[in-house]
Amino acid sequence: MKKGLLIVVSAPSGCGKGTILKQILKDQKYYYSVSVTTRQPRHGEIDGVHYHFMQEAKFEELISQNAFLEYAKYCDHYYGSLLAPIETNLAAGKHVILEIEVKGAMQIRKLRPEAKFIFIAPPSIDILRKRLEGRGTEDAETIEKRVRQAEEELAYQNQYDYCIINDILEHAISDFQMIVRAEELRTQSENL
Ligand code: 5GP
Numbered sequence: 001m002k003k004g005l006l007i008v009v010s011a012p013s014g015c016g017k018g019t020i021l022k023q024i025l026k027d028q029k030y031y032y033s034v035s036v037t038t039r040q041p042r043h044g045e046i047d048g049v050h051y052h053f054m055q056e057a058k059f060e061e062l063i064s065q066n067a068f069l070e071y072a073k074y075c076d077h078y079y080g081s082l083l084a085p086i087e088t089n090l091a092a093g094k095h096v097i098l099e100i101e102v103k104g105a106m107q108i109r110k111l112r113p114e115a116k117f118i119f120i121a122p123p124s125i126d127i128l129r130k131r132l133e134g135r136g137t138e139d140a141e142t143i144e145k146r147v148r149q150a151e152e153e154l155a156y157q158n159q160y161d162y163c164i165i166n167d168i169l170e171h172a173i174s175d176f177q178m179i180v181r182a183e184e185l186r187t188q189s190e191n192l
Contacts, residue, residue: 004031004094005183006086006112008105011120012150014132016166020120021099023173031089033098036062039077042137052082070100070107075145079104095180102156109159116183118176119160123167125151 011017025032036052038059047053054062059078062068071080081098089096098108108115122128128150132143157163162179166172 001091001093004029004090004092004096005180006090006096006098006108006115007180008098008100008108008115008117009120010100010102010105010117010153010156010160011166012122012128012153013146014128014135014150015120015122016131016169016172017099017120019169020164020166020172020176021097024176025097029095031085031094031096033081033086033089033096035079035081035098035100036068036071037077037079039075039079069098069111070104072101072103072107074101074103075149102153102159106156106159116179117160117162118179119157119163120172121154121157121163121165122150123165125154 009017009021021032024030034048034050034052036054036059038054038056041047041051041053045051045053056078059071059080062080062082063071067082067084068080069083069086071078073079079100081100081104086096086098098104100108105117109117122131125147129143129147132138132146138146164172164175164179
């Protein structure tokens, strides 16, 4: 069986990454890696679906057991990708999507050079701020923190194989699909 692609997706929060991935994941050829986090669930988030929500002590126990492919601290909370389900799904031929921030992505660049890296960028920082405000899930201070974080993250976009600008949602979705299709068709693919 041909192994699936390991696809790492990063985007500053508020870039519409969630909306794009929701469409992409309707295709059964993908498996979304549900991360573990120590942050509190936001309104509407379901344990085991959006994240595995966990206390810090338990997260640190998983670190000591080498259960993570990568993990990072972001805005004072741990986030990590569990290794076992990733391996199982790649072996089953699924394309595994990791939706992670830049530090974790850079760890994977070293560990898994065959992974494909996609960055999703907002059309501008101003538009990003407006989107975060419109979401209404965070207070002003948290939004400012996230905007500053976004500016830092945007500096990393050249380290990714592809950058999708999420201006028109349908275009961003088809850009994503085209990138994956092109990777599937590569003659030099490490997965052949
Ligand atoms: P949020 O709290 O907005 O859901 O996520 C904050 C950031 O953490 C986002 O950039 C998200 O992609 C990233 N993130 C989510 N899961 C993981 C993970 O398993 N590892 C790493 N390194 N980052 C993650």
